[in-house]
Amino acid sequence: MSDYIIKATNIKKYFGGVKALDGVNLEIKKGEIHCLAGENGCGKSTIINIISGFYTPDEGIIEIDGQQYDHMTPQLAIASGIQVIYQDLSLFPNLTVRENLALNMEVAAGRKFVNKKRMNSIAEAAVAKLGLDIDLDETVENLTFGMRQMIAISRALLNDAKLIIMDEPTTALTKREVKTLFKLIKQLQGQGIAVLFVSHKLDEVFEIAECFTIFRNGKNVATGNTKDLNQDKFTFYMTGREIVSTRFEYTAENAPVVLEVKNLSLANGFKDVSFELKKGEIVGITGLLGSGRTELAETLFGYHAAESGDIIIDGKKVNIQSIKDGIANGIGYLPSDRVTEGLFLAQPISDNISIEKWSDYSNVLGAVNRKKVDDMTRQWAKELSIMLHDIHDDVGTLSGGNQQKCVLAKWLALDLKVLILNGPTVGVDIGAKFDIYELVKRLAKQGLTVIIISDDLPEVLTNCNRVMVMQSGRLAATLSTQGLEESRLAELAN
């Protein structure tokens, strides 16, 4: 018997000629909550796939509960009590909760026929582990992400788990769901189960984990107790660069009002919202999901047509009925889901960045001048330091942060008055995150008015000069961020 549930030593893994892991170590004690952090491509997923037996390491030793192996297999990993909760949860959206819970065990047992009774008892045993109250006949696709995650965890617990690996489990969760998840993780720990928690959000790491391991470029850069960690160290370990975040200072107090909203309402969206934004301001909007913040942004942009109220831009009342109207009035919108709403992933970077300019770049017959498109793309790629090989590569080949910069570039190429960013740094690496912050501040200094919609309170506090809090479709408070405490803002936002 060993104190460690897992001890991976000097693990190396190459893909073709590319080094994914260059001799990393990962040690997790029994019943410990351990955080694994690192930027995209640092080797986090590779080590998870090695521990769970999907990849064979080129070198190194994996010791599980004192037993040494040179590699794992999926069956061996499961038999040793290792379970992975993937980011996509690996559930079947089209099947019922009962089937999702029971199928894996039934397949593993080599069953040939469906036995409703047996599946039911497996499913009931699974939900009993977490005390979930759920209709087993419900189809999984009708459930919230948080609920689906609970199902994936219950399923993992069926196999006598000793170590549960959660790959960025909080990315798609609301604040409240994160709380529930953390309570659950503590509960698992109480049962002696170790949890490897993959995340790059520092506040979460502090809240839940006792120990941490940070990877960078396939190497260990730091291991230790989370108590000894702070924001600056954490960022430095992850990115390898000293990042100093400066608070946004708004100095142009006498600037003209660019956008004024008066008693704006939208059915099942928001009601009687009024505010004024000055030129060059960065204003945060925070509030729970379902507070109407996204609906407000989408209405300013023209995705929904407001029911009543006025939108006044540069002192002139405008009528925004469609996205076309929104763009014509100088409003740009970076949606919360850039992948499905902001980009054409399978199209070139150049086309993604230039698409809103095509009408300017095309001749009478509608043929687009490719040279102008390419020149413009190169200019913006340089301006925003987008890391790319070739501007004609598909935008889907870029990392999340660089994809987000492409969406920004698309809007900046237009002559915007107001740019609305909805969750601009969700799923973006820390390094790219700070690049985006610096860019936004620079743009504001040049006179662009920016709205940042975000759950991330430190993000709002450091980058905005004012913050508006929405609750149940109402504008509940507008505050200056000067001297505003995070705890006070959190109180208001919940």
Added chain:
Amino acid sequence: MNWKRVFKSTEFYVAVVLLLLCMAVQIKSGQFFTGNNLVDITRAFSIPAMFCIGEMFVIITGGVDVSFPAIASMSMFIVCSEMEHMTSNPLAFFVVAMFIGLAIGLINGFIIAKFRFPALIVTLGTSSICFGIMQGVFKSREYPLCAPLYELGQTKLFSVTNSVSGLTSDMPIGVILMILLIFAGWFILNKTMLGRGIYAIGGDVKAAQRAGFNVFGILMFIYAFSGCMAGLIGVLRSTMLLAVHPNNLEGLEMTVIAACVLGGVRMAGGKGTVLGALLGMALLTIVDNSLILLDISTTWQKVFTGAIIIIGTAASALQAKRDERKLTVKLNEGGK
């Protein structure tokens, strides 16, 4: 049984429309619920319904098979033209045709499962090859049906005569095969782990793999099954027509796919029931057969079939779209 779920299902709506249509035809003509009309409709329904079973297996995994009419035609033509003087046992014709169909199905399955090529393109290719071989190598043409199969085709379960019109309709023996195949399809999908695997693949291939399902094997099975059944159905069809018509099935793939979708089988995979697919096919068959009873010229048949397909699929697509972007913020109506 959960009635709320039943009322929300596509199957329920298709069944209601089907019933209303039957009633309308009955009221207008008084001829719908007569023995010989029901036998005629069953007869017309049987062949496409059997194809529906194989096709829905494929669609549930997220693929599509457009090669079954070609497989059926080719297997049928080869056995009918080449085995005529070899045997007098009708069963032999069926068995050989099933093997030919199985072989093509395995090729489909292998290419699709191994290389993950789009099923539409692969089956489009094999379809063209099959028709090509039938025409080029076997010089296909209309051909009299050989004696053993002709005899089988004349065997009937029972006959019904309409007392008013004096018309007689025979229930073909193939209906038994249809019932067996429907039962087999239902059993595989609902009672076996293979069936769960078919749904699992349609839901999320990666998750199915991680769960330990043999994804390659399951995909091979469904295309092989579809091909094998196509061989069987091809010969069965010739016994019902009492002649060898090599190009008679061409185009049926679209009707079968439409029937599946109409009955709630999701094109993207993961959803669908045997009952739904059969109801969809029944609706299309009855529209096809009953317009004449409503005094609508048969030249309008295709227009009605097309309209039913569009309205039927649009209704469910609209439902999905409405659910997708509904605004759901609970407003605080009281003011600040």
